[in-house]
Every structure is written in structure tokens, then in C-alpha cells.
Amino acid sequence: MTAHWWNALAVLPALLLSPLLLGIIGKTKALAAGRKGAPLLQPYRDLLRLLGKGAVYGRTATWVFRAAPAISLAAILTASLMLSAGPLAAPLAFSGDLVLFAYLLALSRFALIAGAMDTGSAFEGMGASREAAFSAFAEPAFFLVLGVLAWEEKALSLSAILGGADVASWSAKIPSLALAATALFLILLAENSRIPVDDPATHLELTMIHEVMVLDHSGPDLAFILYGSALKLWLFSAVLVSMFMFSSGPAWVSMALFLGGMFGVAVLVGVTESVMARLRLGRVPQLLGLAAVLAGLAALLLMAGGRP
Amino acid sequence: MNPEALALAAPASLLIGAAVSLACGKRSGVAAWVAILATSFAAVLGTASAANVLRSGAGWSIEAAWSLPWATFSVGMDGLSAYFLAFILALAVPAAAYGKGYLAHEGDSRWAGASWAFFQILVASMAVVVLARDGVLFLIAWEGMSVASFFLVIHDHRRPEVRSDALVYLVATHLGAAALAAMFGLWGRGAGSLAFAALQGAPLSRNVAWVLFLLALVGFGSKAGLAPFHVWLPKAHPAAPSHVSALMSGVMIKMGIYGLMRFILMSGPPPAGWGYALLGIGALSAVGGVLYALAQHDLKRLLAYHSVENVGIITMGLGAGLLARTAGLEAVAMAALCGSLLHVLNHGLFKSLLFYSGGAATQAAGTRNMERLGGLLRRMPVTGAAFLAGAAAICALPPFNGFVSEWLIYSGLFNGALQGPGAVSAVLFVTIPLLALVGGLALACFAKASGVVFLGEPRSEEAARCKEVSPWMTVPMVLTALACAGVGLAAPWALRIVAPAARELAGISSNAAWNTSLGAGPLSAVVLAGWMLLIVAGIMLGFRRLLLKGKALSEAPTWGCGYAAPTARMQYTASSFAQPLLEPLSRLMRPSLRKRRPKGIFPERASFSSHYDDPADRTIFDPAITLLERLAGALRPLQQGRLQVYLLYVLLTLVALIAWEVLA
Structure with a gap:
């Protein structure tokens, strides 16, 4: 893959539009519930307001608590360099970058968990423990999905295994692709703390997972965390959408398709949240197991189909 | 001096150092100084000799007559020996320095001189193990290593549990040695000599080769701590003083890995079955090790179980590399073997770091029980930061060294799955999610260990009174932490140290196939991404500082949902942290739970305790x-x-x- 200076532009949609996904999810849920809902741009306003504020720190907290949000966001930002946005190729692409992508997200999680444990609060410890557990169960499923995609395209770089669909091989691939996409959607819901795994709108600490981990953060730190989770949602959605992107066609069409797909995923998340209740915590590993089974089935279909 | 003399002078100077330390008797300070000087001197000699072989690519071997029956005094060095020799000696130096600080509180005890003598004998015999080119010399050095480490484990011999754990170790290590003696005997009977050169040339029937392999797997696997031969490891490593735990967990168990690799080099091109066997036993150790690590309350025992996990990862890389070799995929084999070999060094570095810092914390607090620790980062800033760095490295988080070697192993697994023939491809594909699961569980486990021990509030008086340890202990921590980051951020350079050994194991003579397809390019991209991560993190931290400039910053109690008087005991415990992970697996792990439920309308007493027995x-x-x-x-x-x-x-x-x- 040749590196051009304009490849750096590929991160711009993610940087600029990721909070919009949260706005769309919120709007979808409000409309489904018959409410008017917050404006689409509300997440941007929240972020700006938080960036302008001061901060309150717990007396127990050390430098770990203060540095965690910035490090977590930095890891997600670095991971965003590896995804292309429609026609814009990723700035960083090499054979094996999918492993780096997954481990950068792990670093971001580790930083937030350490920050939560630093507060000494039982609530935050509880959230941290659940987040660590569910992410650990999600990890094998995510790698299986990556393995399926890598197998289909015979490549090991995210930009090479995503967005390279062509009409000729489409029909042969679609069954395994659909299974892998379903698995990835389940992982997306779990990793981004959405219903049915976690409820970002709950008001009871005992039932929270991700939200309770960041209870003590305030001001710019909280803004970093909120922006980081929006960006993470964008990254997972981008992988999901890019699985179905065609490599041919004019650039503006594929950009429009990409963005349309991204907003479509946000609507889908919103609809899922509107029609489903949360699972009991003990059921979440089973959901992630289901994701792994679906991805495993996709792999079996591919292997049984022989090598292209 | 020529490299042969340099290499032999390294263990010789350690043995002289051991004799001098022993003569020091009660004067522990002097004995420790002797050990530090002898180890450093040996490290300079040994790494110079190893560097010579690694740079020139030309190995050497010398042979001399020996009065022992069936034995010749044969020593030699190739890429594999050179790499391991440098690794052993380089990591022994910080361990010795740390040990001086760690043992300082004991003052001049009767055993001080002997303890330091055994430390040097242990290092010397490990050096001889990797240099030996004769079965008898190898077994003598192997035995020296086992006995010296036994005496180091039993250092705190006044405590009965230390004595019983050390005895388990002594028995386990000799069962392993018996398997090795049987292996050499069987092999030597066919070859007519126990010299490695003769063994290497001996034609082996398929069945004999398998028997030899299984004996080697038991003998070397029990030293390495591969499941199910690992039972001694979680007992012996916590019982030893922490500098010894670091040396044993970081370095000594790798002698088992060295043995397996040496066996494969000597027995000729391995059949695919060995690759599958190593991959399977590696995966079992990795998953089992990390699960039981999660279940531990004892910090040092948790670290010991992680050694089982990491030895499993190393063995998975070795197995994948051998499978790729039998399938004729040179580049893939190189990726997996380089990853496996580099993980030996990386695990040595971060496990030493974790035992240094974890050992300092448990010594300062006087307990290894994590449920009684907490908030140590505030009281021991250097130790705490070192542990966090080690935790990030062992979880394979970029930009630390663990990520680079695990990335290489992943690269071998993925590429082998994509390019290999049917069965190889399918097995490697299945291994990928297993390694990912191990990664996720390790992250949870170290989030627990670092969070419960170093963050939050102290859970006991002892933990609240902890003070930072002496520079003798903190300086080795800082240096190994820097080395962890250094290997991660300069990986292509580190790769040059392991490439000769990986080529020998892959059975190829040049890096060319690897360099062009998989190796150099992507690896430097990984390193580039690591640097980018550092830069982005720096920018974000700077941006945060800019945002907070001139803003109102205040301190308040941690949010406790309206509780007026929270106590430190209310914090999430280590057991609670691991519960969501272990609960779904309880049928597999079979915890023994002791519950006393609260009874009546006004319950007075209730208690709960959990304990996970090792299934092996x-x-x-x-x-x-x-x-x-x-x-x-x-x-x-x-x-x-x-x-x-x-x-x-x-x-x-x-x-x-x-x-x-x-x-x-």
C-alpha cells in the first residue's frame, strides 16, 4: 500500500463525526419511545462544556487516575490510524496490524481500569471487574472475526481485508460474511457498553459497567473518556461497515455509502436498545460465547468451501 | 581473548565468586558484593563471547578428554547457546543487586555466605547447561542448577511451609532429571556415546524418536513449568526470597525451553506430530496458567502461575514454528520461532521486574495476601510505577516488549493459517482465539493485581505503614522497566539477537525469505506505531495540562453513593474482581467455597472464603x-x-x- 499525504485525511471522519453516532443513537431511542429527544449535536455540546471546566479529584487518587483518560484516548487515537474511511486509505497499514489494533484497544481498557481501581471505590472496582471480564470473553470472538476476514482476503492488514469486496466473489462470500458481521455486531454492543450488555443511561451504580468506572472523573478528563468511547464505537462500526464496502466505484459514491452505513449502524444500535432489555450479568458471557460460535461457523463455512 | 576462553571464564569466575562468598561466612554485605562483582564480570565475559558468535554467525566447539566414564568434556556455542548465555548472565546482574537490598534486613545471618554462594552456583550451572555438548556434563550442570536453586528456595527454612514447598520442588526437579537421564541413556545406547555430536548423527527409528521426545517433554517440560508438570512452580517460586524468585521464574525455567529447543536441533528435522504436541501442551499451560493466576490471593503465587502461562505462550510459538517448518513455510516458521525466542527474553525481563516490585511490596507490608494490601503506589512510588510497567508489558500492551514477541507469534499463527496445508492451517487458526483469550484474561489478572495491591486505599495497618525500599532494590527495577520499554521500541535490533537461533530451529540458512515477505517491514511498522502511541499520549497529556491551566481544581472524597463513613475494607477485593471471570468457569475450575451465611433478622456473623486447588x-x-x-x-x-x-x-x-x- 502506497503512503500518500492525503491518507492522513482518513482519520478526519472518525475524529469529527464519531460523537454524532452517539447523537443518532440517542435520537433513535427517543423517537422509538415517542419522545422528541436531545438534538443530534448534543454530544458535541457536552464535550465542549466539559473541556471548559475545572476538575475534582478524589483524595485517594494518584497520578494513575489523572493520566488514565489521556492515555486511554491516545491508544484509541493510534488505533484509528489503521482504519480506512470509504475511499480514503488508512495512514498506517502493514501485515499484522489487526493484532496491533486489538491490543491498542486493550491498552485503552487497561488504562481506564487502572484509573477506576485508583479511586478505591467499591463501585468503580465492580465496574472495572465486569469490564475486564466481558472484554476478556469478547477477545476470542473478535480475533475469530478478524481471522475469518483475513482468510477471505488472504491478507493480514485491516485496510486490505476490509473494503475490498468485488461483485464477482460476492455471492460465494455472503453466508460467512453475514455470520461474521452478526458476531461483530454482538461484540460491538459488548465492547461499547450498549444494551443488552450494559445500559449507558442507567442511574443505579450497582447495575452499571462502563459508566460506573468513570464516576469520579470530571472536566476535561471526563471529556477525554466520552470522546474516546465515541471514537471506539466509530472504529467498531467502521470495521462492520467496511466488511461490505466495494473497492470499485467513484470516490464520492463510496464515501457516501460509507457514511450512510455508519449512520445506519448507529440507528441499528438505537433500535436494538429500544426493543431489548438488559441481560442479566451472568448471561453476558453466553452472549459473547454466541458471538464466538457464529464467528467459528463463519470460519468453518470458509474452510469447507475450500481455498479460492 | 578468544570466544572459547571468554565463554568458559564466565562460569569459572562465578564459581570462584561462590567460593569467596562462602568464605565470607556471616558477613552478608561482603558476600553480596562478591556476588554482584562476580556476576557482573561473568556477564561482561559471557555477553562478549556470545556477541562474537551472534555477529560472525560462526559457532565453535571444543572437546577434551575427561576422567569420568562415558564422558568427554565437550562445550560449544551456536546461535541458540549464545542467545541463552547472554540472556542468563545479563538478567543475573540486576537480580544480584536487588538481592543485596532484599536480604539487607536479615543482617549478618549464619547462612548469608552460603546463600550467595548458591546464587552464583545457580547462575554458573545455567551457563554450563547452555554451553554443554556432552550428555554427562549437561546432566551434572542440570543437577547443580536444581540443587543450588533448592537451597535458595529453602532460605527461610524456619517456616514449615517453606520447607514443605521446597521439598515438593526437590522431588519434582529430580523426577524431571530422571526422565532426562533415561532420555540420554536410551539415545546414547544407540549412538555409542553421550557426546552431542554423536547423538546428533545417530539414526533414530520413528518410535524411538517419539519415546525420546516424550521423555524430553517430561524432563524439560517439568523444569519449564509446562502443565501438567508445573505443580512445583506455584509452590517453590513464592517460597523463595524475591531475587531468587525473579531468577527462577525469569531465567531458570527457560532452561527447560532451551532443553526442548536443543533436543529438536539434535534430533534432526522434527515430525509434524511434535509441533502439534508442543502447540497443544503450550495452549493448555497458557490457558490453565492464567485462569489459576486469576484465582490466587497470594501475589507471588499469582506471578508464579503467570510463568506457567508465559512458558505456555513460548511453547505455542515453538510448536507453531515447527509445524510451519514441516509444512515448508520458512517465513512463517521464522516469525513464530523469533516470537517464541524473543518472548524468552521478554518474559525474563518483565517477570523479573514484577518479582522485584511485587517482592518489595510484600516485604514492606509483611504479607503476600493481596486482600491485606492496597494503596502502595502512594507509599512506594518507584516500586508501584515499576509494577504497573511490568503489568503492561506482561499483558502484551504496546509499546512494551511483550507485545512485540506476542505479535510475532500471532504473525506466525495467522500467516500459517492462511498459507498452510489443510490440517496445519486449521490447527493454527484455532490457536489464534486461544491466544487472544489468554491475552484478555492476563489483562484482567494484572488489572486486578496492580489495582488491588498498588492503587486505592491500604486495606491493613501494615500496608498503610509501607515505605519505599532502598536504591539497591529500586535501581534494578527502573533498569529492567527501561529494558522492557527499550526492547519494545527497538525491536528490529532485538530481533538480530534471536534470528541466528531461530534460523537454526527453522532449518534454514538465511533470513531472506522472511525479510522479504513478513519480517523486517511489518516489525518496524509495529515499532513505529509504538513511538506514535508515545507521541500521541504526550500530546494528549500536554493538551490536558493546557485545558486545566488556571481552572479550579479541588479535592474531595471518592464518590461512595452517599455513604458517610467509608472504610478501606469496602474496596473491591481481589476475589471479587476475579469473580465475574471465574464464576462462568466454576464447573471447570471447581473452587472450594466455605460460606457462613448471615442468619436471622439481626445477623451477627457471616463469612466467605474461596480456594482454588490446582487440578494437576x-x-x-x-x-x-x-x-x-x-x-x-x-x-x-x-x-x-x-x-x-x-x-x-x-x-x-x-x-x-x-x-x-x-x-x-
């Missing part, structure tokens, strides 16, 4: 030992404790022997 103990070793005891019990009537009876035994034996001589 429960299902294999405990029944085996019970059986052995029952069998041995049958012999008990022979032991009457009366002199006359024993004299009768002697007489009967003599008569029997004479009869045999006469009749035969």
Missing part, C-alpha cells in the same frame, strides 16, 4: 502420591529399627549375592 495436584499428583504411600507402606514391616534385624538383612544379601555368583 487434585487429579494427577495427589492420587499418585497416595498410591505410592500405600505401596511404600507395605514395605514398612521391613523397618524394625533393631540392629540385629538389619545385620540379618546384610547377611541375607551377602548369601544371595554369593549364591548368584556361584550359580550363574
Whole structure:
């Protein structure tokens, strides 16, 4: 893959539009519930307001608590360099970058968990423990999905295994692709703390997972965390959408398709949240197991189909 | 000096150092200084000799007559030996310095000189193990290593549990050595000599080769701590003083890995079955090790179980590399083998770092029970930061070294799955999610360990009183932490140290196939991404500082949902942290829970405790030992404790022997 200076532009949609996904999810849920809902741009306003504020720190907290949000966001930002946005190729692409992508997200999680444990609060410890557990169960499923995609395209770089669909091989691939996409959607819901795994709108600490981990953060730190989770949602959605992107066609069409797909995923998340209740915590590993089974089935279909 | 003399001078100077330390007797400070100087001197000599071989690519071997039966004094060095020699000696130096600080509180004890002598004997015998080119010399050095480490484990011999754990270790290590002796015996009988050169040339039938492989797997696997031969490891490593734990967990168990690799080099091109076997046993150790690590309350035992996990990862890389070799995928084999070899060094670095910092914390607090620790980062800033760095490295988080070697192993697995023939491809594909699961669980486990021990509030008086340890201990921590980051951020350079050994194991003569397809380019991209991550993190931290400039910053109690008087005991405990992970697996892990539920309208007392027994103990070793005891019990009537009876035994034996001589 040749590196051009304009490849750096590929991160711009993610940087600029990721909070919009949260706005769309919120709007979808409000409309489904018959409410008017917050404006689409509300997440941007929240972020700006938080960036302008001061901060309150717990007396127990050390430098770990203060540095965690910035490090977590930095890891997600670095991971965003590896995804292309429609026609814009990723700035960083090499054979094996999918492993780096997954481990950068792990670093971001580790930083937030350490920050939560630093507060000494039982609530935050509880959230941290659940987040660590569910992410650990999600990890094998995510790698299986990556393995399926890598197998289909015979490549090991995210930009090479995503967005390279062509009409000729489409029909042969679609069954395994659909299974892998379903698995990835389940992982997306779990990793981004959405219903049915976690409820970002709950008001009871005992039932929270991700939200309770960041209870003590305030001001710019909280803004970093909120922006980081929006960006993470964008990254997972981008992988999901890019699985179905065609490599041919004019650039503006594929950009429009990409963005349309991204907003479509946000609507889908919103609809899922509107029609489903949360699972009991003990059921979440089973959901992630289901994701792994679906991805495993996709792999079996591919292997049984022989090598292209 | 020529490299041969340099290499031999390294263990020699350590043995001289051991003699001097022993002569120091009670003066522990002097004995420690001798050990530090001898280890550093040996490290300079040994790494110079290893660097020579690694740079020139030309190995050497020398042979001399020896008065021992069936033995020649053969030593030699190739890429594999050079890499391991440099690794052993380089990591022994910080361990010695740390040990001086760690043992300082004991003052001048009677055992000080002996303890430092055994430390140097351990390092010297490990160096001889990797240099030996003769079965007898190898086994002697192997035994020296086991015995020296036994005496180091039993350092705190006044505590009964230390004595019993050390005995388990002594038995386990000799069972392994027995398997190795059998292996060399069987092999040497066919070859007519125990010199490695003769063994290497001996033609092996398929069945004999398999028997030798299984014996090597038991013998070397039990030293390496591969499941299910790992039972001694979580007992012996926590019982030892922390500088010894670091040396044993970081370095000594890798002698088992070295042995396996040496066996594969000597026995000729490995069959695919060995690759599958190593991959399977590696995966079992990795998953089992990390699961049982999660279940631990004892910090040092948790770290010991992580050694089982990481040795498993190393073995997975080795197995994947051998499979790729049999499938003719040179580049893939190189990726997996380089990852496996580099993980040996990386695990040595971060496990030493974790034992240094974890050991400092448990020594300062006087307990290894994590439920009684907490908030140590505030009280021991350097130690705490070092542990966090080690935790990030062992979880394979970029930009630290663990990520680079695991990335190489992933690269081998993915590429092998994509390019390999049917069965190889399918097996490697299945291994990928397993390694990912291990990664996720390790992250949870170290989030727990660093969070519960170093963050939050102290859970006991002892933890609240902790003070930062002496520079003798903190400086080795800082240096190994920097080395962890350094290997991660300069990986292509580190790769040059392991490439010769990886080429030998892959059975190829040049890096060319690897460099062009998989190796150099992507690896430098990984390193580039690591630097980018650092830069982005720096920018974000700077941006945060800019945002907060001139803003109102205040301190308040942690949000406790309206509780007026929170206590530190209310914090999430280590057991609670691991519960969501272990609960879904409880049928597999079979915890023994002791519950006393609250009763009545005004409950007074309630308690809960959980304990996870090692399944290898429960299902294999405990029944085996019970059986052995029952069998041995049958012999008990022979032991009457009366002199006359024993004299009768002697007489009967003599008569029997004479009869045999006469009749035969």
C-alpha cells in the first residue's frame, strides 16, 4: 500500500463525526419511545462544556487516575490510524496490524481500569471487574472475526481485508460474511457498553459497567473518556461497515455509502436498545460465547468451501 | 581473548565468586558484593563471547578428554547457546543487586555466605547447561542448577511451609532429571556415546524418536513449568526470597525451553506430530496458567502461575514454528520461532521486574495476601510505577516488549493459517482465539493485581505503614522497566539477537525469505506505531495540562453513593474482581467455597472464603502420591529399627549375592 499525504485525511471522519453516532443513537431511542429527544449535536455540546471546566479529584487518587483518560484516548487515537474511511486509505497499514489494533484497544481498557481501581471505590472496582471480564470473553470472538476476514482476503492488514469486496466473489462470500458481521455486531454492543450488555443511561451504580468506572472523573478528563468511547464505537462500526464496502466505484459514491452505513449502524444500535432489555450479568458471557460460535461457523463455512 | 576462553571464564569466575562468598561466612554485605562483582564480570565475559558468535554467525566447539566414564568434556556455542548465555548472565546482574537490598534486613545471618554462594552456583550451572555438548556434563550442570536453586528456595527454612514447598520442588526437579537421564541413556545406547555430536548423527527409528521426545517433554517440560508438570512452580517460586524468585521464574525455567529447543536441533528435522504436541501442551499451560493466576490471593503465587502461562505462550510459538517448518513455510516458521525466542527474553525481563516490585511490596507490608494490601503506589512510588510497567508489558500492551514477541507469534499463527496445508492451517487458526483469550484474561489478572495491591486505599495497618525500599532494590527495577520499554521500541535490533537461533530451529540458512515477505517491514511498522502511541499520549497529556491551566481544581472524597463513613475494607477485593471471570468457569475450575451465611433478622456473623486447588495436584499428583504411600507402606514391616534385624538383612544379601555368583 502506497503512503500518500492525503491518507492522513482518513482519520478526519472518525475524529469529527464519531460523537454524532452517539447523537443518532440517542435520537433513535427517543423517537422509538415517542419522545422528541436531545438534538443530534448534543454530544458535541457536552464535550465542549466539559473541556471548559475545572476538575475534582478524589483524595485517594494518584497520578494513575489523572493520566488514565489521556492515555486511554491516545491508544484509541493510534488505533484509528489503521482504519480506512470509504475511499480514503488508512495512514498506517502493514501485515499484522489487526493484532496491533486489538491490543491498542486493550491498552485503552487497561488504562481506564487502572484509573477506576485508583479511586478505591467499591463501585468503580465492580465496574472495572465486569469490564475486564466481558472484554476478556469478547477477545476470542473478535480475533475469530478478524481471522475469518483475513482468510477471505488472504491478507493480514485491516485496510486490505476490509473494503475490498468485488461483485464477482460476492455471492460465494455472503453466508460467512453475514455470520461474521452478526458476531461483530454482538461484540460491538459488548465492547461499547450498549444494551443488552450494559445500559449507558442507567442511574443505579450497582447495575452499571462502563459508566460506573468513570464516576469520579470530571472536566476535561471526563471529556477525554466520552470522546474516546465515541471514537471506539466509530472504529467498531467502521470495521462492520467496511466488511461490505466495494473497492470499485467513484470516490464520492463510496464515501457516501460509507457514511450512510455508519449512520445506519448507529440507528441499528438505537433500535436494538429500544426493543431489548438488559441481560442479566451472568448471561453476558453466553452472549459473547454466541458471538464466538457464529464467528467459528463463519470460519468453518470458509474452510469447507475450500481455498479460492 | 578468544570466544572459547571468554565463554568458559564466565562460569569459572562465578564459581570462584561462590567460593569467596562462602568464605565470607556471616558477613552478608561482603558476600553480596562478591556476588554482584562476580556476576557482573561473568556477564561482561559471557555477553562478549556470545556477541562474537551472534555477529560472525560462526559457532565453535571444543572437546577434551575427561576422567569420568562415558564422558568427554565437550562445550560449544551456536546461535541458540549464545542467545541463552547472554540472556542468563545479563538478567543475573540486576537480580544480584536487588538481592543485596532484599536480604539487607536479615543482617549478618549464619547462612548469608552460603546463600550467595548458591546464587552464583545457580547462575554458573545455567551457563554450563547452555554451553554443554556432552550428555554427562549437561546432566551434572542440570543437577547443580536444581540443587543450588533448592537451597535458595529453602532460605527461610524456619517456616514449615517453606520447607514443605521446597521439598515438593526437590522431588519434582529430580523426577524431571530422571526422565532426562533415561532420555540420554536410551539415545546414547544407540549412538555409542553421550557426546552431542554423536547423538546428533545417530539414526533414530520413528518410535524411538517419539519415546525420546516424550521423555524430553517430561524432563524439560517439568523444569519449564509446562502443565501438567508445573505443580512445583506455584509452590517453590513464592517460597523463595524475591531475587531468587525473579531468577527462577525469569531465567531458570527457560532452561527447560532451551532443553526442548536443543533436543529438536539434535534430533534432526522434527515430525509434524511434535509441533502439534508442543502447540497443544503450550495452549493448555497458557490457558490453565492464567485462569489459576486469576484465582490466587497470594501475589507471588499469582506471578508464579503467570510463568506457567508465559512458558505456555513460548511453547505455542515453538510448536507453531515447527509445524510451519514441516509444512515448508520458512517465513512463517521464522516469525513464530523469533516470537517464541524473543518472548524468552521478554518474559525474563518483565517477570523479573514484577518479582522485584511485587517482592518489595510484600516485604514492606509483611504479607503476600493481596486482600491485606492496597494503596502502595502512594507509599512506594518507584516500586508501584515499576509494577504497573511490568503489568503492561506482561499483558502484551504496546509499546512494551511483550507485545512485540506476542505479535510475532500471532504473525506466525495467522500467516500459517492462511498459507498452510489443510490440517496445519486449521490447527493454527484455532490457536489464534486461544491466544487472544489468554491475552484478555492476563489483562484482567494484572488489572486486578496492580489495582488491588498498588492503587486505592491500604486495606491493613501494615500496608498503610509501607515505605519505599532502598536504591539497591529500586535501581534494578527502573533498569529492567527501561529494558522492557527499550526492547519494545527497538525491536528490529532485538530481533538480530534471536534470528541466528531461530534460523537454526527453522532449518534454514538465511533470513531472506522472511525479510522479504513478513519480517523486517511489518516489525518496524509495529515499532513505529509504538513511538506514535508515545507521541500521541504526550500530546494528549500536554493538551490536558493546557485545558486545566488556571481552572479550579479541588479535592474531595471518592464518590461512595452517599455513604458517610467509608472504610478501606469496602474496596473491591481481589476475589471479587476475579469473580465475574471465574464464576462462568466454576464447573471447570471447581473452587472450594466455605460460606457462613448471615442468619436471622439481626445477623451477627457471616463469612466467605474461596480456594482454588490446582487440578494437576487434585487429579494427577495427589492420587499418585497416595498410591505410592500405600505401596511404600507395605514395605514398612521391613523397618524394625533393631540392629540385629538389619545385620540379618546384610547377611541375607551377602548369601544371595554369593549364591548368584556361584550359580550363574
